[in-house]
Amino acid sequence: MTRNEHTPFSDNIPAYAIGALDVDDIAALEAHLKTCASCQTELAAYRAVSASLLTATPPKQPSAELRKRLQSRLPSAQKPARPRFAWSFGQLAVGMALVLLLALNTYSILQMRSLQLAQTQLTRQYRTGQTLISMLSYPTTERLAISADSVVGSLLLDKDRNIVALIVWNMPQLQEDKTYQIWLIDPQGERVSAGIFRPESGQAYTTQIAFPEQNLSSFVGIGVTVEPAGGSAAPTGERVFKVDF
Amino acid sequence: MNDTDETALIARVAQGDERAFLMVYDRYTSRVHGLTLHILGDPMLAEEATQDTFLKLWSRARQYLAERGPFLPWLLTIARHVALDRLRLEARRPALSDSNDPEEVWQTLPDLETVAEESRWRSTYFAVQSLHPDLRQVIELAYYQGLSQSEMAEVLGWPLGTVKTRLRAAMEKLRELWNEK
Numbered sequence: 001m002t003r004n005e006h007t008p009f010s011d012n013i014p015a016y017a018i019g020a021l022d023v024d025d026i027a028a029l030e031a032h033l034k035t036c037a038s039c040q041t042e043l044a045a046y047r048a049v050s051a052s053l054l055t056a057t058p059p060k061q062p063s064a065e066l067r068k069r070l071q072s073r074l075p076s077a078q079k080p081a082r083p084r085f086a087w088s089f090g091q092l093a094v095g096m097a098l099v100l101l102l103a104l105n106t107y108s109i110l111q112m113r114s115l116q117l118a119q120t121q122l123t124r125q126y127r128t129g130q131t132l133i134s135m136l137s138y139p140t141t142e143r144l145a146i147s148a149d150s151v152v153g154s155l156l157l158d159k160d161r162n163i164v165a166l167i168v169w170n171m172p173q174l175q176e177d178k179t180y181q182i183w184l185i186d187p188q189g190e191r192v193s194a195g196i197f198r199p200e201s202g203q204a205y206t207t208q209i210a211f212p213e214q215n216l217s218s219f220v221g222i223g224v225t226v227e228p229a230g231g232s233a234a235p236t237g238e239r240v241f242k243v244d245f
Numbered sequence: 246m247n248d249t250d251e252t253a254l255i256a257r258v259a260q261g262d263e264r265a266f267l268m269v270y271d272r273y274t275s276r277v278h279g280l281t282l283h284i285l286g287d288p289m290l291a292e293e294a295t296q297d298t299f300l301k302l303w304s305r306a307r308q309y310l311a312e313r314g315p316f317l318p319w320l321l322t323i324a325r326h327v328a329l330d331r332l333r334l335e336a337r338r339p340a341l342s343d344s345n346d347p348e349e350v351w352q353t354l355p356d357l358e359t360v361a362e363e364s365r366w367r368s369t370y371f372a373v374q375s376l377h378p379d380l381r382q383v384i385e386l387a388y389y390q391g392l393s394q395s396e397m398a399e400v401l402g403w404p405l406g407t408v409k410t411r412l413r414a415a416m417e418k419l420r421e422l423w424n425e426k
Contacts, residue, residue, distance in 0.1 A: 011409070011413060014412060014415075014416035015387070015394055015409065015412050015413070015416075017416070018384075018388050018412070018416065019388070019391065020393050020412060021394065022393045022394055022395050023393070046420065049419045049420045049423055050416075052369045052419070052423060053369065053373070053388045053389075054321040054322065055317075055318070055369050056369035056370045056372070057279045057280045058279050058370060059275035059276050059278075059279040060278050061274070061275045061278065062274060062275075062295055063292065066274075066295060067267075067271075067274075069296060070270065070296055070299055070300070071263075071267065073300060074303070075261070075263070076263055149308075150305070150308055172304050172305070238297055238301075238327070238330070239334070
């Protein structure tokens with residue numbers, strides 16, 4: 001490659017390193033970087049410059065209230081205080097017998113409910129799997145990569161049948177009062193909810209399928225945020241990831 | 246605190262040790278908050294972003310790998326992403342592709358631990374301040390506001406070519422100053 005052919009790529013490296021390169025130029029530069037050792041070295045040097053900007057702002061102590069607010073969000077602040085009782089031996093014996101009886105009954109009920117829940121989950125997983133298989137086999141289904149911090153996965157987009165599927169790994173578990181919410185993003189930046197979900201515990205990946213009422217072709221992206229349980233009318237919480245169509 | 250002590254402290258946070266978490270908070274909150282305040286410009290929004298950063302640390306501490314680099318840049322990278330996301334949400338601006346994701350930052354972080362922390366932020370701060378105002382402005386908009394070159398051209402009313410030239414010049418200048426250190 002001559003210097004003149006090389007220059008447009010090397011000229012873009014500082015902007016790419018600082019995250020300011022326009023989207024239209026990124027793909028070409030990334031393709032060039034795969035085969036050009038000198039540009040890789042240049043990029044490493046400019047990335048070091050960019051990373052140094054992390055530490056180029058003066059420290060500033062926040063209010064003391066922030067520490068208290070943060071402390072109130074920690075698990076130890078969520079646990080209710082345990083009540084204290086004074087029991088006689090007889091009361092204790094009767095109490096223990098009642099507790100045991102209640103525990104046995106409760107165990108039976110819980111076993112039944114657990115089996116029903118497992119059956120419901122298996123049915124849901126089976127149907128989800130069938131839908132994903134059909135989307136993958138459909139010729140016009142688009143597959144887009146999801147990548148944000150440790151969250152990775154795929155977005156399947158079927159505009160013909162108006163179905164969106166998310167298959168995402170490493171979604172953090174949420175507190176009971178939170179949920180993930182899917183947002184479809186229109187060209188004006190307006191967000192329309194496409195449903196809420198919570199990751200299943202014990203499973204490394206999460207799948208979620210949405211059948212939005214609106215036509216998917218009128219949207220340009222999808223995002224997921226953390227919202228209060230039950231969802232929100234508009235995004236209020238931390239964004240987990242966003243994908244542009 | 247040396248590297249080993251800090252690694253052990255973060256490992257305790259990853260195990261749910263709240264006391265260790267608050268020690269990390271006390272040690273680094275001024276650095277995190279300085280960055281979020283610089284990006285957001287509003288004390289209330291900056292405190293929310295600082296809080297969100299430390300909540301992310303609480304839930305993701307196990308993802309920090311000491312062998313890949315120092316802890317503070319990892320934490321500040323999270324803070325920058327949180328603050329820029331909040332900035333975009335407030336401005337209802339679409340997110341941009343960001344080449345500075347935490348995984349890639351690991352590969353090229355300077356050896357920040359060889360310089361005392363106080364002198365480090367001062368030297369990088371003054372390096373930026375020493376730039377010509379036009380060059381400093383594009384660095385501010387690119388890194389601390391998350392704008393692309395096209396967006397900067399629109400905001401500043403400059404031709405796109407001018408933005409590109411000035412951003413390149415600013416980065417080259419900072420690279421020179423960094424190499425001098």
